[in-house]
Amino acid sequence: MRPLLLLLVLLAGCAIVKPYEREHLTDPTMTEDAVEAASLRKLHTSREGAGGGDGAPAGGGCGCSN
Amino acid sequence: MQQLIRWAAIAALALAAVPASAQQDWRLQAASARVTHFGQEGRGVQSQANPEVGADGVPRGSERLDVAQPAMRLEVQQSHRARHVVDLLVDVVSSASADALDAIATASLWNEAVTLGIESQIDATENDHLQVRYGMHLEEPLKGGFGGLGYRRDFAQDNATLDVRFALQIDAFDPLTIQGADLGFVRRRTILGSAALTQLLSPSTIASASYGVTHQWGVLEQTWNSVPIAGSNRRIGERFPGRRTRHALTAGVKHHFARTRSTVDLRYRFYADDFGLRAHSASLRAAQWLHRMMFVRIGYRVHQQNGVDFWTSGAPPPLEILAQPRTSDSDLARFVAHEWTAKLVVFTRRELDLVESFYLSVGRYWRPHLHVTMTAAGYERRF
Numbered sequence: 001m002r003p004l005l006l007l008l009v010l011l012a013g014c015a016i017v018k019p020y021e022r023e024h025l026t027d028p029t030m031t032e033d034a035v036e037a038a039s040l041r042k043l044h045t046s047r048e049g050a051g052g053g054d055g056a057p058a059g060g061g062c063g064c065s066n
Numbered sequence: 067m068q069q070l071i072r073w074a075a076i077a078a079l080a081l082a083a084v085p086a087s088a089q090q091d092w093r094l095q096a097a098s099a100r101v102t103h104f105g106q107e108g109r110g111v112q113s114q115a116n117p118e119v120g121a122d123g124v125p126r127g128s129e130r131l132d133v134a135q136p137a138m139r140l141e142v143q144q145s146h147r148a149r150h151v152v153d154l155l156v157d158v159v160s161s162a163s164a165d166a167l168d169a170i171a172t173a174s175l176w177n178e179a180v181t182l183g184i185e186s187q188i189d190a191t192e193n194d195h196l197q198v199r200y201g202m203h204l205e206e207p208l209k210g211g212f213g214g215l216g217y218r219r220d221f222a223q224d225n226a227t228l229d230v231r232f233a234l235q236i237d238a239f240d241p242l243t244i245q246g247a248d249l250g251f252v253r254r255r256t257i258l259g260s261a262a263l264t265q266l267l268s269p270s271t272i273a274s275a276s277y278g279v280t281h282q283w284g285v286l287e288q289t290w291n292s293v294p295i296a297g298s299n300r301r302i303g304e305r306f307p308g309r310r311t312r313h314a315l316t317a318g319v320k321h322h323f324a325r326t327r328s329t330v331d332l333r334y335r336f337y338a339d340d341f342g343l344r345a346h347s348a349s350l351r352a353a354q355w356l357h358r359m360m361f362v363r364i365g366y367r368v369h370q371q372n373g374v375d376f377w378t379s380g381a382p383p384p385l386e387i388l389a390q391p392r393t394s395d396s397d398l399a400r401f402v403a404h405e406w407t408a409k410l411v412v413f414t415r416r417e418l419d420l421v422e423s424f425y426l427s428v429g430r431y432w433r434p435h436l437h438v439t440m441t442a443a444g445y446e447r448r449f
Contacts (some may be wrong), residue, residue, distance in 0.1 A: 016225055017266045024270040024322040028411070028423075029329035029353035029361055035100045035139050035444065036409075036427070038155055042135075043104065043431065043438065049398040050337035050345035050371055052258070052280040052312045 093449070095149070096141040100444035104133040108436025110396030111379050112291040114301065120435075124379045125294055129396070129436060134158040146189075153183040157205075179205030183212075193220040199233060210237035214258070229262040241289030254284035270322040280312040293394045296380035304393040312339040327355040342375030343398070351407075359413040365429075366406050373400035396435065403433035407440070421448040 017025075024030070045051030106129060109118065113127025120126055137155040144150060157179040183201035190196055197216030203209070214233025221228070235256040242248055260278035267273050286308070292301040318333035330352050337345040351365035376391040377399050407429035415422040422445075429440040 015268075016223055017269050018223070021269040022266075024324055025266065025272060027322050027329065028413075028421075029355070029363065030272070030320055030322050033098075033444075033446075034153075035098050035137050036442070038153065039100065039102050039135060039137055039442070040407075042155065042157070043440070044347075044369070047397055047431065047433075047436070047438065048345070048369055048371060048403065049341075049343050049374060049395075050312075050314075050339075050347070050369070052256075052278075052282075052314070 091143065091145055093143050094140065095143050096446070096448045097139070098444065098446040099136070099138040100442055102133075102135040102137070102440060102442040104135065105439045105441075106131050106133070106436065107438075108396075110435065111294065111394035111399075112304065112396060114292050126396075126435060132160040148189070149187045151185045151187075153181075153185075153201075155181045177206055179203070187218075194218075195220075197231070199231075203237070207241060208237055208239035210235060212236075212256075225266045227264045229260075229264075231258070231260045233258045237284075239285075239289075241285070252285040254282060254286060256280060256282045267319075270324060271319065272321075273317075273319045275317045276315070278314045281309070282311075283309045286310055287393070288395065291393065291395050293378065293381045293392050296382060298383075302381065302392075304395065305389075305391055306393065307341070307391050310339055310341055312337065329353040337371075341398075343371060343373065345369065345371035359416060361411050363409045363411070364407070365409075367404070369403045369405075371401065374398045401433045403431060405429060405431040419449065422446070 041051075108129045109120075109126035110129045111124055111126050113129055115128040115130075117125040117127040135155065135157050137153075139154075140152045142150045142152070157177075159177045159179065181201065181203045183199065185197060185199045188196045188198075195218040197218065198214075199216065200211075200213040202211045212233055212235035214231060216229065216231040218227060218229045220226070235258070237254040237256075238251055239254075240248070240251050258278065258280050260276060262274065262276035264272060264274045287304050287306040289303065291304045293304050294301050314335060314337045316333065316335045318331070320329065320331045322329045331350070333347075333349045335345075335347040337343070337347070347367065347369040349365060349367035351363060353361055353363040355361045374393065377393055377395075379394060381392050381394075407427060409425055409427040411423055411425040413421065413423045425442075425444045425446075427440070427442040427444070431438040431440070
């Protein structure tokens with residue numbers, strides 16, 4: 001938790017990006033494909049022992065002990 | 067099951083509270099679908115299927131399987147204050163969960179697993195958002211449900227976002243031992259907590275960081291995995307401690323280069339748990355527009371883990387280790403895994419109020435004794 005709080009303090013000094021300056025942030029190459037991410041996460045949690053711990057449901061299903 | 071009912075009641079109350087003060091305007095905001103095929107080839111010490119002794123003298127059984135995975139996501143706007151996201155993921159797995167009964171039957175030739183998740187978000191104020199998340203998972207021999215609450219706060223004119231989540235998951239299953247004995251219904255419970263921070267660093271750069279913890283208790287092992295007994299052809303079932311706490315830290319940065327119309331996405335994840343497993347994962351993805359209506363994205367990921375403390379390729383005779391934790395699961399061993407992916411996205415519509423795209427994606431995941439080939443096709447429409 002401490003690194004996260006430290007990061008929060010550091011980032012608080014960042015310049016404000018105005019809504020009209022965010023064209024590049026909404027570029028399709030910048031957005032996450034949630035369905036693809038879920039599919040790859042399932043592969044990683046099934047085939048690696050390091051699943052979970054990221055707020056998404058862990059355990060359950062094929063590869064559930066990982 | 068009582069907890070699940072409680073979560074469902076909370077979700078229902080939260081959703082019921084929205085329409086009372088908001089004008090209803092149900093409409094579909096986005097729909098996406100994807101079909102993926104995973105072809106896995108490889109061998110693992112825990113598998114009893116046609117074991118072969120390798121150059122290192124360790125017997126490894128087949129881990130060959132195919133997975134067809136249809137998935138879809140719907141994003142629905144209920145009112146100007148409430149939105150819902152429905153995720154459905156189905157796995158049709160060949161030869162999965164093979165158990166002792168499969169020696170005389172083909173009941174597990176194909177197994178289907180379904181995961182349904184719904185996330186509802188209610189805007190309490192312009193900057194405060196409440197989330198309710200619930201869903202279920204069904205497959206032979208497991209049934210599970212999960213429910214959770216979240217809170218998101220936008221800071222500094224939406225330049226920073228803090229997202230905090232908590233969830234509870236309960237799995238109930240009816241396993242068979244590797245000798246075919248039915249031990250009756252058993253349970254596994256999981257509680258999850260996470261905090262994520264996203265920050266705009268510039269008009270073309272986003273950074274993110276998160277921490278999450280997961281605590282599980284109950285029957286945590288996969289009851290069909292076996293452990294070879296050293297110096298004999300016999301095997302015993304794997305055994306895990308009754309509790310496991312996992313921690314994960316992630317950090318990432320994404321930047322769009324306007325001049326070249328390229329995007330780079332760098333991520334790192336550190337994982338540690340009290341089974342003694344430590345892991346580092348890093349990935350780099352780069353996307354490049356080839357045309358106003360088409361872009362390509364390539365990615366590489368590397369994952370290194372040290373394996374759980376009680377991993378073994380050959381356990382001592384059973385009487386000495388009957389109560390000791392043990393596993394030969396190749397997924398919990400020490401290894402380095404690599405993965406590359408490539409994706410071509412083609413837009414058929416790219417207008418202000420309608421974006422429609424198709425994509426094709428291929429990839430390969432490999433580590434010692436195992437590799438997975440991925441092929442996927444997808445469609446997305448945003449209104």
